[in-house]
Amino acid sequence: MTPNNPTIRMGRIDFTNVWPLFYYFPFESFGDQLEVFQQVPTQLNKAMAEGRIDIGPISSFAYAEHAEDYLLFPHMSVSAFQHVHSLLLFHRKPLAELEGSTIALPTTSATTVNLLKIILAKYYRVNVHYVYEEPNLDTMMNKADAGLLIGDHAIKASWEDRGYLVTDLGAEWTRLTGHWMSFAVCTIRKQVAREQPELVADIYKAFLESKRKSLADLTSLVNDAQRLIGGSREYWHDYFSNLSYEFGPKQWEGLQLYYRYAVELGFLKHEVQLQIWQDNSVAQVTE
Numbered sequence: 001m002t003p004n005n006p007t008i009r010m011g012r013i014d015f016t017n018v019w020p021l022f023y024y025f026p027f028e029s030f031g032d033q034l035e036v037f038q039q040v041p042t043q044l045n046k047a048m049a050e051g052r053i054d055i056g057p058i059s060s061f062a063y064a065e066h067a068e069d070y071l072l073f074p075h076m077s078v079s080a081f082q083h084v085h086s087l088l089l090f091h092r093k094p095l096a097e098l099e100g101s102t103i104a105l106p107t108t109s110a111t112t113v114n115l116l117k118i119i120l121a122k123y124y125r126v127n128v129h130y131v132y133e134e135p136n137l138d139t140m141m142n143k144a145d146a147g148l149l150i151g152d153h154a155i156k157a158s159w160e161d162r163g164y165l166v167t168d169l170g171a172e173w174t175r176l177t178g179h180w181m182s183f184a185v186c187t188i189r190k191q192v193a194r195e196q197p198e199l200v201a202d203i204y205k206a207f208l209e210s211k212r213k214s215l216a217d218l219t220s221l222v223n224d225a226q227r228l229i230g231g232s233r234e235y236w237h238d239y240f241s242n243l244s245y246e247f248g249p250k251q252w253e254g255l256q257l258y259y260r261y262a263v264e265l266g267f268l269k270h271e272v273q274l275q276i277w278q279d280n281s282v283a284q285v286t287e
């Protein structure tokens with residue numbers, strides 16, 4: 001990497017939920033200034049932590065673990081107020097009766113596994129045993145009493161009725177707290193924001209433009225999702241319309257509550273300040 005030909009390494013979540021941020025992103029116009037790595041969230045979280053990528057959406061839980069090194073892009077996230085439709089716990093018994101159960105967690109998720117732990121510990125007060133598994137519902141349910149899936153794995157599993165109870169963790173969070181929840185946030189490594197402010201600003205603007213265009217007319221995204229993943233056009237239209245890609249005060253408030261609970265339960269080592277990227281400067285969100 002030289003100052004004349006800087007390259008930024010971008011992560012792209014390998015799930016449909018982020019499509020609006022990337023669908024109209026003009027990759028060609030950035031040429032070799034941009035390298036893209038498409039992976040599931042936990043792989044991106046790790047790549048970001050190890051300095052192998054510089055920018056892109058990661059689990060909001062992973063931001064909290066490295067908040068001193070990253071900034072958050074405003075107006076970009078994968079958030080919801082109530083149902084998400086792709087963060088699902090499949091279980092044989094009601095949540096309140098899970099005491100002593102084994103729950104299989106997917107190796108793909110950081111935010112939602114901790115959200116489930118928070119909900120069960122704080123609100124249901126059940127002690128359970130967690131095991132990590134590849135995101136396959138049949139394997140999970142063979143080994144455990146409940147299985148959590150996220151992203152497209154959750155969506156596909158939700159289309160087949162295996163007779164399990166299904167809890168949407170976004171809906172459950174909002175029902176219990178009255179708050180929004182942001183599952184993925186868009187981060188930029190502070191050092192890269194400092195060293196390559198213009199390229200970073202151009203990438204940010206391109207993300208916002210992709211989001212604007214995608215949400216203004218979902219037709220192409222819906223058709224592609226149906227063709228590549230299945231389901232109905234109505235399903236995908238509702239799925240994209242129901243998610244929120246905004247990241248502003250309402251989402252910050254929900255996320256800060258999640259972080260506070262995560263600290264309280266020992267899942268995070270210390271309190272988290274949200275540091276928001278701005279063109280050439282940084283704003284800190286205080287409560």
Ligand SMILES: C=C(O[C@@H]1C=C(C(=O)O)C=C[C@H]1O)C(=O)O
Nearest residue numbers: 041059086109110111112151183
């Ligand atoms: C809405 C979703 O949010 C996600 C959940 C994540 C997590 O649990 O760590 C990370 C990124 C997003 O993919 C989803 O996966 O469907």
